[in-house]
Amino acid sequence: MAEDIAGSPGPSRRDVLRRGLFLGGAAVVGGAVGAVADHVAEHHDGGGDTVPFYGAHQGGVVTDTQQNTVIASFDLHTTSRDEVVEVLRRWTALAASLAHGDSTTVPIYTPKDVSDSYSNTTQISTTSDSLEAWQVGPSRLTVTIGFGRGLFLSEGKDRYGIASRMPEELVELPHFAGDELDPAQSDGDLFLQACGDDLQVVFHAVRSIARISPDVAALRWTQIGYSPSNKAGTPRNLMGFKDGTINSNAHPPADLDSTLWAPADGQSWMRGGTYLVYRRIRMSLEHWDRLQVGDQEKVIGRQKVSGAPLGARDEFDALDLDTRGSDGAPAIPVDAHVRLAAPETNDGAVLIRRAFAYNNGTTQFTERWPPWRQALEYDAGLLFLGYQQDPRKSFVAINSKLAINDALNQFTTHTASAVFAIPPGASGPGHWVGETLFA
Amino acid sequence: MAEDIAGSPGPSRRDVLRRGLFLGGAAVVGGAVGAVADHVAEHHDGGGDTVPFYGAHQGGVVTDTQQNTVIASFDLHTTSRDEVVEVLRRWTALAASLAHGDSTTVPIYTPKDVSDSYSNTTQISTTSDSLEAWQVGPSRLTVTIGFGRGLFLSEGKDRYGIASRMPEELVELPHFAGDELDPAQSDGDLFLQACGDDLQVVFHAVRSIARISPDVAALRWTQIGYSPSNKAGTPRNLMGFKDGTINSNAHPPADLDSTLWAPADGQSWMRGGTYLVYRRIRMSLEHWDRLQVGDQEKVIGRQKVSGAPLGARDEFDALDLDTRGSDGAPAIPVDAHVRLAAPETNDGAVLIRRAFAYNNGTTQFTERWPPWRQALEYDAGLLFLGYQQDPRKSFVAINSKLAINDALNQFTTHTASAVFAIPPGASGPGHWVGETLFA
Ligand code: HEM
Ligand code: HEM
Numbered sequence: 001m002a003e004d005i006a007g008s009p010g011p012s013r014r015d016v017l018r019r020g021l022f023l024g025g026a027a028v029v030g031g032a033v034g035a036v037a038d039h040v041a042e043h044h045d046g047g048g049d050t051v052p053f054y055g056a057h058q059g060g061v062v063t064d065t066q067q068n069t070v071i072a073s074f075d076l077h078t079t080s081r082d083e084v085v086e087v088l089r090r091w092t093a094l095a096a097s098l099a100h101g102d103s104t105t106v107p108i109y110t111p112k113d114v115s116d117s118y119s120n121t122t123q124i125s126t127t128s129d130s131l132e133a134w135q136v137g138p139s140r141l142t143v144t145i146g147f148g149r150g151l152f153l154s155e156g157k158d159r160y161g162i163a164s165r166m167p168e169e170l171v172e173l174p175h176f177a178g179d180e181l182d183p184a185q186s187d188g189d190l191f192l193q194a195c196g197d198d199l200q201v202v203f204h205a206v207r208s209i210a211r212i213s214p215d216v217a218a219l220r221w222t223q224i225g226y227s228p229s230n231k232a233g234t235p236r237n238l239m240g241f242k243d244g245t246i247n248s249n250a251h252p253p254a255d256l257d258s259t260l261w262a263p264a265d266g267q268s269w270m271r272g273g274t275y276l277v278y279r280r281i282r283m284s285l286e287h288w289d290r291l292q293v294g295d296q297e298k299v300i301g302r303q304k305v306s307g308a309p310l311g312a313r314d315e316f317d318a319l320d321l322d323t324r325g326s327d328g329a330p331a332i333p334v335d336a337h338v339r340l341a342a343p344e345t346n347d348g349a350v351l352i353r354r355a356f357a358y359n360n361g362t363t364q365f366t367e368r369w370p371p372w373r374q375a376l377e378y379d380a381g382l383l384f385l386g387y388q389q390d391p392r393k394s395f396v397a398i399n400s401k402l403a404i405n406d407a408l409n410q411f412t413t414h415t416a417s418a419v420f421a422i423p424p425g426a427s428g429p430g431h432w433v434g435e436t437l438f439a
Numbered sequence: 440m441a442e443d444i445a446g447s448p449g450p451s452r453r454d455v456l457r458r459g460l461f462l463g464g465a466a467v468v469g470g471a472v473g474a475v476a477d478h479v480a481e482h483h484d485g486g487g488d489t490v491p492f493y494g495a496h497q498g499g500v501v502t503d504t505q506q507n508t509v510i511a512s513f514d515l516h517t518t519s520r521d522e523v524v525e526v527l528r529r530w531t532a533l534a535a536s537l538a539h540g541d542s543t544t545v546p547i548y549t550p551k552d553v554s555d556s557y558s559n560t561t562q563i564s565t566t567s568d569s570l571e572a573w574q575v576g577p578s579r580l581t582v583t584i585g586f587g588r589g590l591f592l593s594e595g596k597d598r599y600g601i602a603s604r605m606p607e608e609l610v611e612l613p614h615f616a617g618d619e620l621d622p623a624q625s626d627g628d629l630f631l632q633a634c635g636d637d638l639q640v641v642f643h644a645v646r647s648i649a650r651i652s653p654d655v656a657a658l659r660w661t662q663i664g665y666s667p668s669n670k671a672g673t674p675r676n677l678m679g680f681k682d683g684t685i686n687s688n689a690h691p692p693a694d695l696d697s698t699l700w701a702p703a704d705g706q707s708w709m710r711g712g713t714y715l716v717y718r719r720i721r722m723s724l725e726h727w728d729r730l731q732v733g734d735q736e737k738v739i740g741r742q743k744v745s746g747a748p749l750g751a752r753d754e755f756d757a758l759d760l761d762t763r764g765s766d767g768a769p770a771i772p773v774d775a776h777v778r779l780a781a782p783e784t785n786d787g788a789v790l791i792r793r794a795f796a797y798n799n800g801t802t803q804f805t806e807r808w809p810p811w812r813q814a815l816e817y818d819a820g821l822l823f824l825g826y827q828q829d830p831r832k833s834f835v836a837i838n839s840k841l842a843i844n845d846a847l848n849q850f851t852t853h854t855a856s857a858v859f860a861i862p863p864g865a866s867g868p869g870h871w872v873g874e875t876l877f878a
């Protein structure tokens with residue numbers, strides 16, 4: 001069965017696709033989509049749990065953390081600027097309608113020059129919703145669209161005539177000590193971050209958007225993340241520590257214009273946008289769980305139960321990096337994660353973090369530190385989603401230090417990475433994300 | 440860095456472990472666990488969302504579907520019956536306390552004959568909770584424990600003197616047409632199914648139980664699944680169809696004694712237990728989404744929006760396999776999934792299904808049917824968890840037919856598989872799952 005059609009003596013892929021999917025010997029094109037689509041439209045749920053889609057900024061950046069995320073990246077297989085524009089227009093329209101709890105009503109897009117090469121897409125099952133999230137409600141869905149460097153320059157080519165508009169802030173990250181990045185799970189030309197309180201709703205959004213234009217924008221990778229409900233306060237990461245106490249979407253710095261939103265002297269089309277650095281960071285949970293709580297606290301620099309900085313009392317007390325314990329040593333050790341990451345030790349550089357846990361099951365893993373055990377271990381940890389005004393000043397500067405000195409490194413490995421420009425929001429119906437860049 | 444300690448010239452693994460984890464040059468054993476553990480114990484949340492753990496049957500079988508599941512399988516690395524008993528005692532006690540919303544208070548178990556071989560487990564971080572789900576509440580957590588064939592017979596060896604008590608129902612499955620099973624994601628000696636409405640709580644349960652006895656019972660695989668909220672009625676699977684309308688945990692058959700619970704003439708220790716067949720079934724969502732809704736309905740044999748059988752009106756109308764359409768053909772086609780799976784065409788054999796979606800991201804995939812496209816596709820689909828009185832009469836009989844004739848096969852591939860005996864529940868504190876087998 002497993003046979004590449006290209007090398008097969010049978011009907012060509014194109015022929016098979018023209019005739020439709022092969023189903024029990026009968027070709028299956030045409031049919032009763034219209035009726036179902038209408039039925040669905042009547043019942044959409046636009047109630048309670050809705051995060052507005054349109055606005056000066058895209059949602060999903062400082063929006064309160066939802067319980068689930070699916071992030072996805074796409075490679076562009078086209079040299080036509082118009083096709084990219086058409087994809088972004090449709091992605092935006094569909095994202096808006098999903099965020100408002102409407103059914104999928106945006107037609108699938110098959111551009112002329114590829115319409116013949118992959119499937120009679122326009123003939124089969126175009127407007128209908130895959131329906132698995134139907135009537136579940138928007139569940140605080142946000143969809144955030146991002147642009148990778150490849151949109152501007154791909155293998156040195158300016159495919160869409162916009163290379164001159166590539167922001168300086170959209171850097172290529174340097175290699176950091178300890179990185180073990182999987183290229184197949186990293187980077188990409190376009191990016192989607194869907195977040196919501198029901199994973200079925202969230203994946204439905206990515207799947208629906210991905211199927212609008214599979215010929216033009218092909219999936220490169222997807223990654224799922226989750227957060228516990230925040231009914232016990234700041235959600236905890238898989239190390240059991242509160243994550244997001246400060247400089248996070250839940251507790252952002254006071255002045256977002258100087259920390260989060262794209263700089264006033266940068267590319268004007270990015271005004272109201274921001275920059276995302278994504279890192280998938282595996283945790284050696286098996287090792288972490290064998291460490292004394294007191295020592296875990298020294299690694300992080302905060303108390304486990306309360307989340308308070310070491311040497312302080314309450315979660316939201318300020319970090320005091322100068323406090324010393326009775327032994328004369330700094331209460332927050334010199335190699336503690338929060339000391340090395342805090343703005344106070346980074347010329348004021350700030351990262352607005354939106355943290356999710358991820359859990360990809362178990363895989364063989366070689367530990368980075370003695371006893372270098374090779375074993376089946378959890379492939380679980382943190383989806384680091386850091387939003388910032390300028391990754392050169394924030395992520396790159398901070399992580400260059402962390403990668404070398406952070407005590408946390410003994411328990412973490414960065415396994416995937418990407419940087420995306422997150423353009424400003426679409427201001428209302430008819431507008432689209434990317435309009436400021438392309439229009 | 441990546442160096443197997445066995446071949447390393449440095450300190451032996453045993454030495455390193457005796458000295459504790461290597462942390463910034465300092466060994467880290469001993470410390471302040473007690474204080475945190477006490478603090479935690481004060482605050483446990485035993486409120487609202489609790490499914491009782493103790494009872495004649497284990498929870499998680501006919502319990503209402505929760506939104507998340509983590510299933511995990513373990514290999515036993517011991518020849519001592521006492522050690523297996525000790526593991527099951529502790530697993531049960533911990534499962535009960537987690538289900539009741541208590542913190543992790545069961546000590547980690549390091550049996551004497553392995554205490555020297557892996558880590559000073561009893562010295563480090565034993566009773567403390569990893570804390571990531573602390574105060575989130577039990578979230579309807581259930582933990583279900585199962586036994587694989589390997590518990591009874593492992594490579595022909597009766598390691599624990601219980602081979603004669605292996606139930607006939609605990610069959611080895613035959614190879615089915617189209618199976619593409621990954622052995623590393625299949626089978627196992629012991630099994631855990633944790634279900635609950637918060638993934639962090641659910642994974643916390645598996646992680647906490649797995650760390651009680653890592654030397655004796657080592658993780659073999661884990662798999663995460665989810666279900667949308669059922670506020671829109673029967674939850675839908677990723678094909679967009681309602682899944683669980685009939686013969687499911689939500690809508691079980693009337694007589695569970697003759698369909699679900701272990702047979703009266705079987706092994707007496709299994710009285711009150713049941714048998715689980717697990718299959719991870721990948722869906723070719725990309726193909727499915729290109730199929731007309733009308734044709735999707737012919738594949739399943741039910742209407743997509745309402746869930747009603749073809750030829751009927753309402754979701755819960757009985758399947759009428761004899762109804763014919765105006766064209767004279769059966770309303771439910773001869774190769775429709777529900778026709779072939781229904782008890783009516785299987786000598787009354789019943790499966791109680793507890794369905795979750797899974798989504799493991801994207802991987803390279805070669806499609807099983809024309810155009811045999813090789814592409815990056817979703818590794819997503821269904822976690823089939825079928826509970827039944829006798830897998831020989833139910834799963835094996837039904838799937839032998841489905842694997843050959845089901846129209847659904849064009850869109851599905853079975854990629855992982857396991858069968859477990861699910862013993863009766865523990866009747867109260869002090870009792871344990873497996874007591875009827877071992878005591
Ligand atoms: C698995 C990896 C990581 C874990 C488990 C982790 C965990 C934490 C925790 C528990 C805190 C303290 C609570 C809070 O302030 O929210 C924190 C703070 C922080 N982390 Fe991380 N982190 C990780 C990786 C990173 C990386 C890669 C960066 C940036 C390069 C980073 C930047 C920060 C920053 C900026 C803070 C706030 C510090 C402050 O302003 O006080 N973290 N992290
Ligand atoms: C990805 C694979 C599968 C999908 C998407 C799927 C989907 C469905 C759907 C939509 C229904 C109708 C709704 C309902 O009655 O709950 C159904 C019914 C059923 N399925 Fe599946 N199924 C799959 C695999 C299997 C397998 C492998 C078996 C057993 C070997 C099975 C056994 C059944 C049974 C017994 C019923 C109920 C039939 C009746 O009593 O009317 N299914 N399935």
